[in-house]
Amino acid sequence: MKAIVTGAAGFIGSHLADALLAAGDHVVGIDSFSDGYTAALKEANAARLAASSGFRLVRADLAEAALAPLLDGATVIFHLAARAGVRASWGSEFDRYARDNLLATQRLLEAARGLSLARFVYASSSSVYGDARALPVSEDAPTDPVSPYGVTKLGAEHLTRIYHRAFGVPTVSLRLFTVYGPRQRPDMAFHKFFRALLRDEPIEVYGDGSQTRDFTYVGDAVAAIRAAATAPGAAGETINVGGGSRIALRDAIALVGEAAGRAPRVVHRPAARGDAGHTFASIAKAESLLGYRPKTALADGLREEHRWLVGDAGGVRVEG
Numbered sequence: 001m002k003a004i005v006t007g008a009a010g011f012i013g014s015h016l017a018d019a020l021l022a023a024g025d026h027v028v029g030i031d032s033f034s035d036g037y038t039a040a041l042k043e044a045n046a047a048r049l050a051a052s053s054g055f056r057l058v059r060a061d062l063a064e065a066a067l068a069p070l071l072d073g074a075t076v077i078f079h080l081a082a083r084a085g086v087r088a089s090w091g092s093e094f095d096r097y098a099r100d101n102l103l104a105t106q107r108l109l110e111a112a113r114g115l116s117l118a119r120f121v122y123a124s125s126s127s128v129y130g131d132a133r134a135l136p137v138s139e140d141a142p143t144d145p146v147s148p149y150g151v152t153k154l155g156a157e158h159l160t161r162i163y164h165r166a167f168g169v170p171t172v173s174l175r176l177f178t179v180y181g182p183r184q185r186p187d188m189a190f191h192k193f194f195r196a197l198l199r200d201e202p203i204e205v206y207g208d209g210s211q212t213r214d215f216t217y218v219g220d221a222v223a224a225i226r227a228a229a230t231a232p233g234a235a236g237e238t239i240n241v242g243g244g245s246r247i248a249l250r251d252a253i254a255l256v257g258e259a260a261g262r263a264p265r266v267v268h269r270p271a272a273r274g275d276a277g278h279t280f281a282s283i284a285k286a287e288s289l290l291g292y293r294p295k296t297a298l299a300d301g302l303r304e305e306h307r308w309l310v311g312d313a314g315g316v317r318v319e320g
Helices: 011-022 040-051 091-110 147-165 191-196 218-228 251-259 284-290 299-309
Strands: 002-006 026-031 055-059 076-079 120-123 171-176 203-204 238-241 266-269
Touching: 002 011, 011 026, 011 218, 026 040, 026 120, 055 091, 076 091, 076 147, 091 120, 120 147, 120 218, 147 171, 147 251, 171 218, 191 251, 203 251, 218 238, 218 284, 218 299, 238 284, 251 299
Parallel strands: 002 026, 002 076, 026 055, 076 120, 120 171, 171 238, 203 266
Antiparallel strands: none
């Protein structure tokens, strides 16, 4: 198939593009190389992908570019591009979140509505739930984001739903739960924790460490994203994608230390606005519709992320 991957130079997008290319698909990667984090990581991801004859990179901003020519002949659109991060989404930065997460999604859907697509897969976030009232959280649970970022991801979900209903765009929204692994963004917790250990610095934790998370290895997330492109009953659906269990942050930090072979020193900071207390996905729907089964245990996935950080993964070392 010919796949469009937005955010292809990013963390999850580059892994998805790798998997599609390995399966023999043709991939057009669209990325704006925005300033969300250091460009060196994205450039390394893009350079590796560009070595494949089946990959074409387009440097474009979805909120401004003429999209119709970029989507010509597409079979599937995987929309992963977004401005990420909960804590940075407050105040004046919200304009950029609204632009990159809402306006860009609406423009992409508008350009896609006249195409003969097999699927439009949107990467949403567990942030749409906020502080869930019951765990594990299922897709029919109330959505109540506790951050502006979560609001924009939920708004984009609504856009995919109405374009499905009004124009028949075969959309599916996947609510991803805290994805981690090699190439993880530098602002994300495990990347920061490993980097602190490697530099013999304390790990900063917002809150007392009792908050729990459902961590999803990037390879498992990519398997779900690819399955959503072909699963017969997935169009029009919203589906959780989680790691299958949850763990307290303090216990996850202990596993980080084991993977790095160093004892973590933890410094506690006040709890941050917009951070949910607990996340844990019910993945029954993903199991039923996508045949999804997370395969990577947290300890194993953390070892893979550590290997990437200390090695020459894509030419980028931890100092990057």
